[in-house]
Amino acid sequence: MNPPGPPPLELETVRAVYGERVALRGVDLTVGRGTLVALAGPNGSGKTTLLRVALGLLPAAVGEARLFGTPVDRLPIAERARRVAWVPQSESPRDDVRLFDYVLYGRYPHHGALDAETESDRTIAIRVITEVGLADRANDGILTLSGGERQRATLARALAQEAPLLLLDEPTTHLDIAHQLDLLERVRSLTRERGIAVVAALHDLNLAARFADRIVVLSRGQRVAEGPPAEVLSEELLLRVWGVASERRLDPRTGVPYLIPHRLVHDEPGRGEIAGFGPIHVVGGGGAGAPILRALADRGFRVTSGALNLLDTDAEAAEALGIPAPLEAPFAPIGPEVRARHRELIQAARVVVLGPIAVGPSNLANLEDLRSEAGTRPVWLVRENPAGAWDFTGGAASKLVEELKGLGARSVRDVPQLLASLQPLASPAPPGGHGSDRDARPTGGVELG
Amino acid sequence: MASGRPAADGSPRAGAVPSARRHRLLRLAVLGGGALLLLLLSPLLGTVPIPPLTVLDLFLNHLSGGFLFSDPCAGLGITATKCTAYGEIVWEARVPEVLLAVFAGASLGMAGGTLQGVFRNPLADPFLLGLSSGGTLGAAVVLVLHIGETEEYLFLPLFAFVGACATGLAILAVARGRFGSIETLLLVGVALSNLLSAILTLFLLYNPISSQQVYFWLLGGLGEATWIGDGVALGVLLVAGTLLALLGRDLNLLQLGHDVAQTAGVDSRRVRIDLILLASILTAVAVAFTGIIGFVGLVSPHVVRRLIGTDYRLVLPGSAAAGAGFLLIARDLSLVIFPTSVLPIGIFTAFAGVPFFLYLLYRSRAASPMGVAG
Secondary structure, three states: OOOOOOOOEEEEEEEEEEOOEEEEEEEEEEEOOOOEEEEEOOOOOOHHHHHHHHHOOOOOOEEEEEEOOEEHHHOOHHHHHHHEEEEOOOOOOOOOOEHHHHHHHHHHHHOOOOOOOOHHHHHHHHHHHHHOOOHHHOOOEHHHOOHHHHHHHHHHHHHHOOOOEEEEEOOOOOOOHHHHHHHHHHHHHHHHHHOOEEEEEOOOHHHHHHHOOEEEEEEOOEEEEEEOHHHHOOHHHHHHHHOEEEEEEEOOOOOOEEEEEEEEOOOOOOHHHHOOOOOEEEEOOOOOOHHHHHHHHHHOOOEEEEOEEOOOHHHHHHHHHOOOOOEEOOOOOOOHHHHHHHHHHHHHOOEEEEOOOOEOOOOHHHHHHHHHHOOOOOEEEEOOOOOOOOEOOOOHHHHHHHHHHHOOOEEEOOHHHHHHHHHHHHOOOOOOOOOOOOOOOOOOOOOOO | OHHHOOOOOOOOOOOHHHHHHHHHHHHHHHHHHHHHHHHHHHHHOOOOOOOHHHHHHHHHHHHOOOOOOOOOOOOOOOOHHHHHHHHHHHHHHHHHHHHHHHHHHHHHHHHHHHHHHHOOOOOOOOOOOOHHHHHHHHHHHHHHHOOOHHHHHHHHHHHHHHHHHHHHHHHHHHHHHHOOOHHHHHHHHHHHHHHHHHHHHHHHHOOHHHHHHHHHHHHOOOOOOOHHHHHHHHHHHHHHHHHHHHOHHHHHHHOOOHHHHHHOOOOHHHHHHHHHHHHHHHHHHHHHHHOOOOOHHHHHHHHHHHHHOOOHHHHHHHHHHHHHHHHHHHHHHHHHHOOOOOOOHHHHHHHHHHHHHHHHHHHOOOOOOOOOOO
């Protein structure tokens, strides 16, 4: 695939520091020719630092950054500029320089001190200005340009350097959605048409997935994920790195995955401790389970559900949240195969929750299996509306629930109460202890009391 | 400019681009021409009234080594003794004074333009970094310690020059480790300036007799001009000015900030040091021969940017021309208003400069002086 020769950019176990603060902790990265690599990660994860190291603006404390095989700190500054160009997050020019002259600045590394600009420099400047779609503004002062135009002007100046590697730092930050798409479209066509390698730090994972060949995710100065968008984009990633609960979908037109962020979960008390606790099995159906599933998944519990019918609201919720659940055909009674899988999930669970479901002949099996398989596991019954009619089995369902209660199952009024009851099980820490480290994982098994 | 608009097909017309540049070059030429005209007319003015044509004759007589106008005062009713005295005045005082005004003004203007560019600050001027304090301290050392009594004319500029240059070097040395921030450099300069002023005050406190001389020196003037001094000033101006002019493109890119300039191929750190060093040398040479003449270095670059834009390849030579012209105007103005007294020229640069500067600021209140707010 790749033409021979050393890759445009290689980072080898790069550690970078600002005084006492460590910004990169041993990052490896290789960027091939003609590829667009998106650099994602929360604020302060080291994206900009990584670009600065690659540009030679910040020396690596440990490790090495190489441009086309040569360590960047061994390249003369003008030679660096011929190999790599930079589009900073925002450039604040002081003077109202004409766009054309501003873009000509990019020709600097191709000249000696005494050379004047040549006709070919002017031709190149006009070409890149046209490429970024600013031909009609070439003679205007850059301070008169709008935010989007300014960003494209900066891109043009960088392109005028004719470097085969282009680094962009949050190029879309100040742009509206149309200009974001426009800019990234232009950048991507550069990689396709001219084989330029691009590394773009991007806040927006979905934009990254849409335009990048590969996504590299940084978190706290470390590379935590790398690969094609389809592999990298996951709900788990967004939760782990950003602390945001989300839903993964596929763009039906492009097949590219995207994430719908639901809500921030990292700053809730105890999340650090409960992350990964489970599985908690939720018996739902008819929409009664969905709020429980969402609440538990958002908090970082591992959750299973079942047995449900396809097209059921709870089945859709489980699918959206990536919660495993055995599914029966729509509107059919739960059959033996699905029951078997359901029993397995109950056996594998550490805690079982019965949602406020209505029980009829077709899903009575769920209660029977719960009764037979729950064993010594803690069981919670979420009975939000015990007065309402829910038993359509002529008393069989009510009897099973009573038996569960007799075995020690506890009733809670609603979802918040359920979460509060689960909290001490998941986190042995004293109540009120706040999880500050959102990347933390329980190191050992959490034993139930 | 209508000629600057792009063609209808959306692509910028190649011909349209250089024409704007020609326009600015023309303005630069007008500025230089104006300074040259002032240079030619200025020797006509002086504390001793001499008829203009006689001045011209005397000048050409001396310039040609006595070959032309061998009897410059013939037919004017001027005695031979007086004629010889006039000749001395024109050749040994006025012409060197006018040339010094040109060289010192050009040096200050260029240094100001350079420092405003390096610091990206419209308030920067040649004395910002405490170079004046350093130069004054050097001069004060000579005056207070009576170094080389009879050769004071030699030691005074030498010590002043060394004092100013040493200050520049000291700032660069102190700021070396943390050169990433240009603001640090500025603060170091301001701090050092205060320290040097304190030392100077201490000096004068214990030597009240010298303080009068030092005070006069502080106000600046062209009265000490000599041909030798002019030669030195010209030499320094030519060398440092040429080197600075070659760094105009680097200075343009530095306006985008240290990092952007560096990724575009400019060795930002080294270029900044070079620029500050060259500006220090130019300031030092002006200080050495004229004392402290304020406002020239601050105003000249502003005038030039207003006239010919922000391209430092043009701003630097333009600032030199504007500085020379400005100092000549100040000198001439002082002679027109107070024909018989020698007032410190620094007073007139302020009198002429401040209203003009305020006018410029008033005109540009919509767009801030360097395109930067605050």
